[in-house]
Amino acid sequence: MIANSTVYADGHRLHVDAKADDLTGIRKAVDAGQPGEFVSIGLHEPDQAEMARVAKVFDLHRLAVEDSLHPVQRPKVETYGDMVFLVLKTLWYVKESDKVEGGQVALFMGHDYVITVRQGAGFDLEGVRHDLEAQPDVLGQGPAAVVYAVCDRIVDVYQRIVSALEDDVDKVEAAVFSPKPADTSKRIYELNRDLGTLRRAIDPLRGPMEQFAHAEIKGVSTDVAPFFRDVADHLARVSDAVNSLGNMLSGAFDADQSRIGVQQNNDMRRMSAWAAIFAVITVFAGIYGMNFTNMPELKWSFGYPLLLVVMLVISVVLYRKFKKSGWL
Amino acid sequence: MIANSTVYADGHRLHVDAKADDLTGIRKAVDAGQPGEFVSIGLHEPDQAEMARVAKVFDLHRLAVEDSLHPVQRPKVETYGDMVFLVLKTLWYVKESDKVEGGQVALFMGHDYVITVRQGAGFDLEGVRHDLEAQPDVLGQGPAAVVYAVCDRIVDVYQRIVSALEDDVDKVEAAVFSPKPADTSKRIYELNRDLGTLRRAIDPLRGPMEQFAHAEIKGVSTDVAPFFRDVADHLARVSDAVNSLGNMLSGAFDADQSRIGVQQNNDMRRMSAWAAIFAVITVFAGIYGMNFTNMPELKWSFGYPLLLVVMLVISVVLYRKFKKSGWL
């Protein structure tokens, strides 16, 4: 679906008569217009045929077109002659399942056009367009400005996901160090999986963003490069935060394991202490339950109460001893 | 065994009179033909003598010929004068044993010939040839097109194996977090071994594929390079996926260990709680089993039922207490 197509010149939106779907007309209008004019086209999950029409009008390379349609691509930048092709992963946090899911945005950037192909939900291209139109100085930089705006927004979303994961990690940390420890292993596993998803989106993108930031990409001027440097910087920060969360999770897991071990040791000591006390009483009861004819104590009238007292005294002494040594 | 030998020109199959085995004739025909003509020869597990004949006709270096015959080679690309020699590992997933097995494809690429030497089963070279003949624009790029087609197919198979392993890892994950945990350590070990096999096929191939993708290899034009860039890209994705699976397995293993620990702790607490209840009853029974002459309780007519009630009350109280503290 072609979501929108707009012609810009000198940082402002032009009112062209061409209909949104008349791509050939739009391209002709831009070609006939002044230098600095360019068209921005946004597509959302286009079908094969739609994409083929766009590819024909803008002469896009068949391998890039295929990549834009199949959302399993990893982030990358590629140059086909004059055209730059950029793939980014969009991510969103699904509250219900506490899981990070992902889509893809592919960008074709030529000297007078920029085409955005979005796969999957969760990314507000419309909002990007509006924000950008409010900054004519940035938009005046041409197609690269649109690419910047998309990248900036996507990395902003990464940042927000990382913040949400930071909250989750804090919860895990609190659970590990609470006096009543819960089983955190599943939660830690899930969060590690989410951090992995983030890493796969972020890490391969850092190279391309650095290339944009150093104006090593065709169509990226030194005026627009600082904006990409800003994005690259955000990306580096997000990557740092992801690694830091990974370390915290790993630390929390280790601490949890350690606590389980200490807990088990304490439980075993408590159990052993009680077992010892009961065992002593049982031994006494066993001895005086024997049927020997000649057991003088059994005949003592105070034998039974005396034994009860002895049992109690021994129990209390043992209890105190275990209490003192920390077993109880 | 020489599986086939075909002469191509301008992206189309030529009908040459030379028999499949008459290599000298074929080579002469290509030499006499127009520029752009080249011969593609496919061999399957040739013996020493057969390979020696091929090597003589096409003047192949003896070290490369040896490598093509011994399937323990690791992936690599090498240049011998005008000839480029490429080794890839073929892999296949054996359903019965849930194991990844491997063979080898070696490619000799000259300016007018490409020779494919396959060792082991599991790779459909015939299919590659048919697909390629259906794309005259690609095939018209010369011998490099055949090399591309073989690489593309092999990497596609890697992708399929990774998908199969992803299913296996999902099963392990489900087993770990199921309420009735099974012993997953053997399965995790096997999957890690399979991932290792994949890594040994994939990682050393990435360098060579990048060289092809950047047209740094003799005989690879800038027109055919983007196709290799596509393969290199697939390879990077497969490599990412393998690493990601490795991390998930490692996370699943840790979670499993943690669960075993928690489980053991819970079992020990439950056991200890029951032991405590029984111990108390046993102590009472032991005491009233003693043979003291003077034990007034024994003479009480309601002594026995009273003690049974006391035993029951203490048991219930202890049971509730343990239930409340989570030991039962």
Next chain:
Amino acid sequence: MIANSTVYADGHRLHVDAKADDLTGIRKAVDAGQPGEFVSIGLHEPDQAEMARVAKVFDLHRLAVEDSLHPVQRPKVETYGDMVFLVLKTLWYVKESDKVEGGQVALFMGHDYVITVRQGAGFDLEGVRHDLEAQPDVLGQGPAAVVYAVCDRIVDVYQRIVSALEDDVDKVEAAVFSPKPADTSKRIYELNRDLGTLRRAIDPLRGPMEQFAHAEIKGVSTDVAPFFRDVADHLARVSDAVNSLGNMLSGAFDADQSRIGVQQNNDMRRMSAWAAIFAVITVFAGIYGMNFTNMPELKWSFGYPLLLVVMLVISVVLYRKFKKSGWL
């Protein structure tokens, strides 16, 4: 808040009539002054408007200004035309919570100005200024000298924090190897988190400091570069110390785990040994508590004392045996 603004020339403070807040006047005075004159301005948590005024007078890039106001930046150096922009993280150790907290210092360095924007508490910019004014030879190097002085002070604070953490790690180590082991897992987790905070401040700063040290930054002469080399060197040392502390913590954690395991094993052996001794006595008592009519031992007059002696002897023998084998 503009904390101070000072004009320097040839390493000495000039008495300019301009008020601290009259930035335009100050800049004009410097422009009209001799070469080598420069102004140093210090701001503490300025608001948007204040910063905008400063940015206008010194023509600062909007992206750098934004970064100076938002203290989540990671350390970095960036060049905007003639202006160099440097971000550092300030850190301080909060004794009450045993936690490392952080702020930010951003520096704008031009050929005749240096602007310091501080976010958060814990860094004594005033002290830096006084120290620097006492070293006219350094201060005479121009704006880079001020940047050096700020970096030097910040890295000094890192060093002091590392020293404090070293004390904490020593305490953890002592706790792990004390005869009465405490639960150190929480403390180890917290210290690892603090080391992570330090790493995030230190590691990304090393690249920029090396650039300063090699005079690769505009405005840094080869005369002032050795001073930055000194800072870079300190930074490397602090980084080494942080890694070393991390390794020690990790080693202490492993040793702790090992000790818990050994402890548990010893406890279990002691418990088992006592259980064995009690079990043997209980078996004897049980046998002679049976009600068979024909049990001749029961009729022996010395039966009971004999059994008591037997029980004692067996207990002593078992006790010695367990003592010898290290179970008791």
Next chain:
Amino acid sequence: MIANSTVYADGHRLHVDAKADDLTGIRKAVDAGQPGEFVSIGLHEPDQAEMARVAKVFDLHRLAVEDSLHPVQRPKVETYGDMVFLVLKTLWYVKESDKVEGGQVALFMGHDYVITVRQGAGFDLEGVRHDLEAQPDVLGQGPAAVVYAVCDRIVDVYQRIVSALEDDVDKVEAAVFSPKPADTSKRIYELNRDLGTLRRAIDPLRGPMEQFAHAEIKGVSTDVAPFFRDVADHLARVSDAVNSLGNMLSGAFDADQSRIGVQQNNDMRRMSAWAAIFAVITVFAGIYGMNFTNMPELKWSFGYPLLLVVMLVISVVLYRKFKKSGWL
């Protein structure tokens, strides 16, 4: 001991009159001979004096000579003027002790000589010489051919050791996953130590071999370089195999730990189940062993057999329940 000294020309052995020990004579003969003539000298654990004489005749650098005599050197290549000095580690597998031991081969390569100094047993230099003399095309490449032959043989031995270790790792793997697990920790430790020995021999050699393979070493022509590329390739494969074995061992160790944990849990459950069954019987026996005057059940004539039946029924019910829940 000078094991042999041979003069070669154009790939063939010359019959020179010089005695094996008359080095000065041999060198003169080679100097007077045709271009392409060179002498190959092999020494086995020479003493200081012997080596000094060789060094004098061929003008070897004193530091290289020292290195050739002290077999603790790590693999390296060094250039002293026109002479190239190469050190390799020889390894052999001692069947009796299942341990990898090591020696050293040092090579001095000049434009008309190659000197091999061997320390330790386990490497058949004689065999290398015979094989090489059977390949005149290789030997005709001059001293570098001898260096190639030695390197090739040494790396071949590495390969054979790795194969032997692969068998050992397979045995460990089988032991870990056998139903009757043995204590594999010592074997895993020893194998890891052997892999470490291999790594120390292999990894520092890869750089030098790559230099030879790229003809970056004086005296290595582009004709002989492919042979070194072959060696470098073998070395890479051996290194891969060593890393792969390391991973498998580490995986086997983890699996073993996991199995021990699972095993312990199962043992504890089985033990607890039996303890519960016995405890219930003991409680009943204890109750009816009490001496209350008024215990009507004791007077029932069917009391005893009834209780036995009750005990049996409870035992069977408990046994089934534990069997069903997997504790027994």
Next chain:
Amino acid sequence: MIANSTVYADGHRLHVDAKADDLTGIRKAVDAGQPGEFVSIGLHEPDQAEMARVAKVFDLHRLAVEDSLHPVQRPKVETYGDMVFLVLKTLWYVKESDKVEGGQVALFMGHDYVITVRQGAGFDLEGVRHDLEAQPDVLGQGPAAVVYAVCDRIVDVYQRIVSALEDDVDKVEAAVFSPKPADTSKRIYELNRDLGTLRRAIDPLRGPMEQFAHAEIKGVSTDVAPFFRDVADHLARVSDAVNSLGNMLSGAFDADQSRIGVQQNNDMRRMSAWAAIFAVITVFAGIYGMNFTNMPELKWSFGYPLLLVVMLVISVVLYRKFKKSGWL
């Protein structure tokens, strides 16, 4: 304290009239002397004033002087104009505490002087001087020869410390695999800490030594470079050995953990087996201790001995069964 000051020319010691402390005089004498003359000055823990005098005479940079006085520096090489400044860590092994301690040697190397500033004990500079004076060919290389001799000696000491640690690791290994395992966790921790101290001395020194070895340092000729290559090589070997020891310790720790687990499992099985045997006897004794009126077995005259036989038979059967299954 100025330990000594000596003037050398062409590899020999000159008898200059200047007193050891008359630095100005010495420097003048060297300046007036022939090319190739240089002065070597050794200081041991000089105070601020002493060092200031030296710095004035030889015009040393203030940052380098500060570094030479404060022994917390990490190894490094720095160039200040014509002067090269090198810092090394000296280490020594304190037998009493089994601990590695450290000091510092700083070297200032100019074209006609070399100044050695030593902090801390444990390094025999005098010995270095004597050894060097015995090698006129090396000493004739000028100040770099002195630097070489110091580096060589320090790295030799590293080697000796590593040998001592290797013995300690062997002891730990033996303790882990001895039949009576001791608690090795503290020893492993301490050895890891010592290896860390070594790594901090060695690893940052490798870069500077490589620079010396490749004659990239002012004042290091290609004639003296091979000597530094020798030192760099020793350093690499020591570094390898340290890493190898680290791996062995880590492997020993893992093996130890595994053994503790196996041991605990075995203990638990043995304990459970005995508990089962006792439990069976106790159950029988309990049953025949019941007071039912109608228990015919109690009246049998052979009842008691029969039961004793039954108990014995069951115990033996159980014992054999447990023995066979490896629990006892």
